[in-house]
Amino acid sequence: MDLDLYQYLFYLIILYVSVGIIYLFHFYKSSKTINLPPGNKGYPLIGETFDYVMNAKRGNPEKFVNDRTAKYSPDVFRTSLLGQDMAVFCGASAHKCLFSGTNKYIQAWWPPSMKKIMMHDSKNHSSVEESAKIRVILPRFLKIEALQPYIPVIDAMAKKHLETEWSPYKEVKVFPLVKKFTFGLACRLLASIEDPKDVAEITAPFDRVIAGLISVPINVPGTTYYRAVQAGKVVREIVMGLITKRKKELEMNINPDQMDVMTSMLHDDLDAVDICNKLGAFFVASFDTTSSAITFIIKSLAEYPHVYQRVYEEQMEILKAKKEGEPLNWEDVKKMKYTWCTASEVLRLYPPSIGAFREAKTDFSYGGYTIPKGWKIFWNAHTTHKNPKYFPDPEKFDPSRFEGSGPPPYTFVPFGGGPYMCPGKEYARLQILVFMHNIVTKFKWEKLIPNEKYEYIAAPFPVHDLPVSLEPIQT
Numbered sequence: 183m184d185l186d187l188y189q190y191l192f193y194l195i196i197l198y199v200s201v202g203i204i205y206l207f208h209f210y211k212s213s214k215t216i217n218l219p220p221g222n223k224g225y226p227l228i229g230e231t232f233d234y235v236m237n238a239k240r241g242n243p244e245k246f247v248n249d250r251t252a253k254y255s256p257d258v259f260r261t262s263l264l265g266q267d268m269a270v271f272c273g274a275s276a277h278k279c280l281f282s283g284t285n286k287y288i289q290a291w292w293p294p295s296m297k298k299i300m301m302h303d304s305k306n307h308s309s310v311e312e313s314a315k316i317r318v319i320l321p322r323f324l325k326i327e328a329l330q331p332y333i334p335v336i337d338a339m340a341k342k343h344l345e346t347e348w349s350p351y352k353e354v355k356v357f358p359l360v361k362k363f364t365f366g367l368a369c370r371l372l373a374s375i376e377d378p379k380d381v382a383e384i385t386a387p388f389d390r391v392i393a394g395l396i397s398v399p400i401n402v403p404g405t406t407y408y409r410a411v412q413a414g415k416v417v418r419e420i421v422m423g424l425i426t427k428r429k430k431e432l433e434m435n436i437n438p439d440q441m442d443v444m445t446s447m448l449h450d451d452l453d454a455v456d457i458c459n460k461l462g463a464f465f466v467a468s469f470d471t472t473s474s475a476i477t478f479i480i481k482s483l484a485e486y487p488h489v490y491q492r493v494y495e496e497q498m499e500i501l502k503a504k505k506e507g508e509p510l511n512w513e514d515v516k517k518m519k520y521t522w523c524t525a526s527e528v529l530r531l532y533p534p535s536i537g538a539f540r541e542a543k544t545d546f547s548y549g550g551y552t553i554p555k556g557w558k559i560f561w562n563a564h565t566t567h568k569n570p571k572y573f574p575d576p577e578k579f580d581p582s583r584f585e586g587s588g589p590p591p592y593t594f595v596p597f598g599g600g601p602y603m604c605p606g607k608e609y610a611r612l613q614i615l616v617f618m619h620n621i622v623t624k625f626k627w628e629k630l631i632p633n634e635k636y637e638y639i640a641a642p643f644p645v646h647d648l649p650v651s652l653e654p655i656q657t
């Protein structure tokens with residue numbers, strides 16, 4: 183190392199320490215003037231993101247929150263994540279405050295680091311605008327009435343998927359296969375993409391996009407975040423190609439009746455970049471969530487044979503009442519009550535969403551502290567779902583928690599709540615139930631790695647992809 187490099191490092195350390203002192207001074211000053219939530223903002227720029235990511239990587243994202251609620255305050259604490267100062271809201275009453283305060287003192291907000299991955303720079307709409315548009319477009323397709331005629335399509339795709347990707351093998355890796363199924367469905371619903379080659383092309387960059395969403399947002403070559411930003415560009419190029427193709431088809435009156443989310447946005451005269459941003463967000467929102475949920479359902483059914491047996495009996499009753507080859511319909515789905523209790527218990531223990539963000543629209547108080555206008559807020563389901571106050575013996579897998587009146591309000595929140603509740607909830611529910619029907623009436627399975635670890639990126643996933651051995655069922 184020569185002297186110039188030592189000097190360079192010396193000045194860099196001085197700069198870093200100075201920024202840190204200014205930063206702490208501002209933190210101290212603002213904490214003195216109003217009663218801000220207690221907490222620690224961590225290091226400049228990085229904040230406490232690294233600590234959050236490391237806990238998530240160990241399969242324990244709730245530790246980040248639990249450590250701080252024990253140290254500072256049970257309902258709300260202050261931190262800095264993804265380059266932003268934020269208040270983290272915890273527990274059922276915090277969820278109630280957030281979900282019922284939407285549009286009064288709280289509004290939608292997405293971290294700029296996430297927007298940079300998912301959206302074209304040229305259309306940097308506010309999160310409030312984007313979220314409002316999403317809530318106009320998606321419910322047209324994803325409300326339960328609109329989805330009911332789609333149940334036979336999901337059923338046919340599940341059957342074909344199991345026939346071609348599972349039945350020929352004695353052992354399979356569950357996670358990549360389930361991803362293939364759920365993403366294939368999303369491609370069909372969102373953009374009528376059915377050719378497996380096109381589906382594979384669009385799937386390829388998504389793992390990198392997802393990996394970067396919750397990472398330290400340093401955009402220099404070699405970082406997870408940089409790779410995600412680059413992969414986001416690839417996704418947008420592919421999606422722009424699809425939009426241009428569909429636009430031309432519509433001008434030439436080719437497949438005028440074909441209906442999907444992309445075509446609907448073209449009919450609404452949204453411009454191509456806008457459509458691309460929204461489709462990208464829909465793909466991201468549906469990429470890992472449902473596949474993670476189904477994967478952990480398969481894991482749990484292998485671990486709890488008595489639960490598998492009850493799900494199997496419920497699904498066989500539905501199957502036996504059907505004629506040969508008759509597809510599932512809405513009436514069948516309504517009968518899948520215990521199956522949904524089981525899926526809910528999985529969503530409780532392994533929530534597929536890392537949570538969501540908001541922005542304070544005005545100053546407001548919560549838990550005895552002031553949240554100033556403009557502050558960012560983060561909530562997640564993990565800690566609440568494992569709080570023994572709401573779920574006695576929280577680590578125990580027990581679908582009966584969801585029978586009868588179920589858990590108290592605001593304690594079970596895998597899809598959020600209030601006006602910003604996940605718009606894909608009903609679609610996710612149908613996919614999960616239809617897939618569960620098909621898999622339990624076709625196979626029994628055993629895990630090949632008894633204590634396989636799992637990690638979180640955005641959603642949880644088993645580190646070895648959950649290999650299982652399959653035993654076909656004769657029906």
Ligand code: HEM
Pocket residue numbers: 290313314316317320463464465467468471472475533534535537538539595596597598599602603604605606607609610
């Ligand atoms: C088991 C599966 C899923 C879970 C657990 C889940 C959970 C969530 C959660 C917790 C949020 C944040 C809500 C909030 O801000 O309070 C969300 C937002 C969202 N979800 Fe889902 N989701 C799932 C599947 C899907 C699917 C299949 C789609 C289909 C397109 C979807 C589309 C969206 C969109 C677009 C948003 C953002 C809405 C906004 O910011 O206004 N989700 N989801």
